[in-house]
Amino acid sequence: MKFFIxxxxxxxxxxxxxxxxxDGITTNPSLISKESVSxxxxxxxHYLSICHLLKNEEDISAEVISTNYEDMVKExxxxxxxxxRIIVKIPMTQDGIKSINFLSKKGIKTNCTLVFSEGQxxxxxxxxxxxxxxxxxxxxxxxxxGLHLIKNIKKIYENYNFKTRILAASxxxxxxxxxxxxxxxxxxxxxxxxxxxxxxxxxxxxxxxxFMKDYKNKII
Ligand code: E4P
Numbered sequence: 001m002k003f004f005i006x007x008x009x010x011x012x013x014x015x016x017x018x019x020x021x022x023d024g025i026t027t028n029p030s031l032i033s034k035e036s037v038s039x040x041x042x043x044x045x046h047y048l049s050i051c052h053l054l055k056n057e058e059d060i061s062a063e064v065i066s067t068n069y070e071d072m073v074k075e076x077x078x079x080x081x082x083x084x085r086i087i088v089k090i091p092m093t094q095d096g097i098k099s100i101n102f103l104s105k106k107g108i109k110t111n112c113t114l115v116f117s118e119g120q121x122x123x124x125x126x127x128x129x130x131x132x133x134x135x136x137x138x139x140x141x142x143x144x145x146g147l148h149l150i151k152n153i154k155k156i157y158e159n160y161n162f163k164t165r166i167l168a169a170s171x172x173x174x175x176x177x178x179x180x181x182x183x184x185x186x187x188x189x190x191x192x193x194x195x196x197x198x199x200x201x202x203x204x205x206x207x208x209x210x211f212m213k214d215y216k217n218k219i220i
Contacts, residue, residue: 001180002187003195004167008032008046012192013053019195025050025060026133026169026189028089028113044082051083061111061131063089064099072099080108087111087130092120097127104128111167121153125162133189137170146170147179154183174198
């Protein structure tokens, strides 16, 4: 199971790397806007800095901010030239799937984002997206079941042997990660804190405390 970190922050990426929990990065325009960048040139240079932190098979999804086909394709081609580890992230719109289709045929890897239904996931796969990003947490936010969607997408992709990889996004809790692992999802993307929350268990803390006390009481 791959752990992607949903951030554009270099410190968080370093932290994930130091924990040994970094398999890739996803970003989006909201995350980019939190960093000290104020124009396209700075944003691309920021992506490049992130790429330099990545190794082996790791990649970073960089989202287009254009909304029409011609501009999305142009922006996608430009982003792909910034660094070979960049995956062009494209929203699930009509122009989006046309762009994914075009870019995929040119050998440019894409991540189809803002996916909220089984139907959208089929279109993402048929367009040739390398990743599909269903947003689990945002579905839960409106009282539907994000994990149920992920399970269905996995089933559909298996039925047709679609090659698109499922990158479960909008992961908000450790339980999301655990349930995705049971379903057999390729990757999850979450803030680093959600991964750190997997660590937490009071019995571990109590147990460690007792081991240390027992040891110190007897051994000098
Ligand atoms: C995924 O690619 C998105 O960037 C992200 O996971 C959205 O998460 P959020 O719903 O917590 O903003």
